[in-house]
Amino acid sequence: MRSENIALENLNDIVNFCHKHNLKAYLTTNILVYDNELKLMRKIIEESKRAGIDALIVHDLATIETAKEFSIPFHISTQCNVSNSLSARFYEKLGAERIILARELSLERIKEIKRNLTKTEIEVFIHGAMCTSISGRCYFSQDICGSEEKSANRGNCEQPCRRRWWVREESGNEYIYDGVRFMNSRDLCTIAHIPKLIEANIDAFKIEGRMRHPHYVDIVTKTYREAIEAYYNQTFTKKKVGWWVTELKKVYNRGFTPGFYFKRMTEEDHQHISPTNLSHFRYIRVGQVDKYDSNTKYATISLDNGYLTKDDDLIIMGNNTDTYIHQEAKEIRYNGKFVNKTPRGTKDEEVKIELKIDDTAIGEGSDKVYVFTDKTYDKKVYSL
Structure with missing residues (x-):
C-alpha cells in the first residue's frame, strides 16, 4: 500500500x-x-501560485527561474547536493528561502554551513531511505533499465541497489560479497540524536516519505514529534528512545543507521540480508465498511477474511477515498451484543459486525479494514 502522486486539478x-x-x-x-517539458513545468508553477502554495522544492535552474518569475518562495532540493558554504551562499544569493542539505554531511559540516548563511534556512533529513550512490543523483537505475525515465533524477528509480549482485572483474576474480546486497543501505534514523540536531540550530527536519503509506507517515511523524517535544519539555530519556525505536521498527524499515552525522558510513550501515521490509508487522485486510451511522458513530463492517478482537490495532482506509483512520477496536457489537472477539468471516460466509469509529472521516463500500499485527493468526486465512 503506497501513496500516489497528486493530480494537478486537486x-x-x-x-x-x-x-x-x-x-x-x-x-x-x-x-x-527537458525543453519539451518547459510548458508543463510552467503550467504546474502557475497552478501552484493560484492555489497559494507556500513554497516549491526545486532542483533545475529553469524551475528556479520560473518560481522567481511568479514570486513563489523556493527551497533548494537535496538533489542539488549542497555540501559546502560556498554553494549554500550561491543559492542564498539566488533568493532561496531554504536549502535542503545533502544527506552525506556530518553534523559538524552542517553547523559550518549554517554559520555562513545570513537569512536562508537549512533543512536536513532525519529519517527514511538512504541511497548508496549519492542521494538522488544516481544513474544506476537508468542504466540498468535502459530508459532515462527510470532514473532517480526523474523521480522514478527502480532501486537496483536493493538487489543481490555477483561481481566479477574481467580477469575472472570474484569478490567476497558476491550474492549479497552490498549496496543496500539501511534506513536513516536519528531519533536518539534529536537533542544534538536541535542544538545545531537546524531550521527544519525532513522525513523521507514520498509515496509512503499513510500509516507509515502517521507513525514516523508522530514518533519524532514526541521526541522533539520531549526535548523541549526536558523529558528526553534513553528509555523513551528505546520505546520510540520500537515504534519505528513496527512500520516499513530496512534496519537503521545514523547515516553520516557522526561518522562515515561503513559495511555495518548496509543491510545485506533483506532487500526490503524488516518489520514483523503486517497489514491484514479482514473486511470492508458497508455503511456508517454518523449519529451513533458505528460502522457496519463485513468481515470476509478473518475476525476482530477487542483492542486490535486497526487501520481503515480506501483505495479511492480520502479515508485514513488509525484506532484500536474498543467497542465491537455482533448480533446486537458487545463482544471481545467476533466469529471468523470468510468469502463464502461473511460476518456482519458493528464497530465504534473515533473519526467521522469514513466512506462506505470501498473503505477496507486492516488489522496491524505481528501475529500470524490462522495461516489458512491470513496472508502475511
Missing part, C-alpha cells in the same frame, strides 16, 4: 486542507526538466 483542495489545519504546503518539483 492541488487547490490539498493546499486549502493544509492551511485549514495550520500546515504549510510545499510542492516538490525537483526533477530534471
Whole structure:
C-alpha cells in the first residue's frame, strides 16, 4: 500500500486542507526538466501560485527561474547536493528561502554551513531511505533499465541497489560479497540524536516519505514529534528512545543507521540480508465498511477474511477515498451484543459486525479494514 502522486486539478483542495489545519504546503518539483517539458513545468508553477502554495522544492535552474518569475518562495532540493558554504551562499544569493542539505554531511559540516548563511534556512533529513550512490543523483537505475525515465533524477528509480549482485572483474576474480546486497543501505534514523540536531540550530527536519503509506507517515511523524517535544519539555530519556525505536521498527524499515552525522558510513550501515521490509508487522485486510451511522458513530463492517478482537490495532482506509483512520477496536457489537472477539468471516460466509469509529472521516463500500499485527493468526486465512 503506497501513496500516489497528486493530480494537478486537486492541488487547490490539498493546499486549502493544509492551511485549514495550520500546515504549510510545499510542492516538490525537483526533477530534471527537458525543453519539451518547459510548458508543463510552467503550467504546474502557475497552478501552484493560484492555489497559494507556500513554497516549491526545486532542483533545475529553469524551475528556479520560473518560481522567481511568479514570486513563489523556493527551497533548494537535496538533489542539488549542497555540501559546502560556498554553494549554500550561491543559492542564498539566488533568493532561496531554504536549502535542503545533502544527506552525506556530518553534523559538524552542517553547523559550518549554517554559520555562513545570513537569512536562508537549512533543512536536513532525519529519517527514511538512504541511497548508496549519492542521494538522488544516481544513474544506476537508468542504466540498468535502459530508459532515462527510470532514473532517480526523474523521480522514478527502480532501486537496483536493493538487489543481490555477483561481481566479477574481467580477469575472472570474484569478490567476497558476491550474492549479497552490498549496496543496500539501511534506513536513516536519528531519533536518539534529536537533542544534538536541535542544538545545531537546524531550521527544519525532513522525513523521507514520498509515496509512503499513510500509516507509515502517521507513525514516523508522530514518533519524532514526541521526541522533539520531549526535548523541549526536558523529558528526553534513553528509555523513551528505546520505546520510540520500537515504534519505528513496527512500520516499513530496512534496519537503521545514523547515516553520516557522526561518522562515515561503513559495511555495518548496509543491510545485506533483506532487500526490503524488516518489520514483523503486517497489514491484514479482514473486511470492508458497508455503511456508517454518523449519529451513533458505528460502522457496519463485513468481515470476509478473518475476525476482530477487542483492542486490535486497526487501520481503515480506501483505495479511492480520502479515508485514513488509525484506532484500536474498543467497542465491537455482533448480533446486537458487545463482544471481545467476533466469529471468523470468510468469502463464502461473511460476518456482519458493528464497530465504534473515533473519526467521522469514513466512506462506505470501498473503505477496507486492516488489522496491524505481528501475529500470524490462522495461516489458512491470513496472508502475511
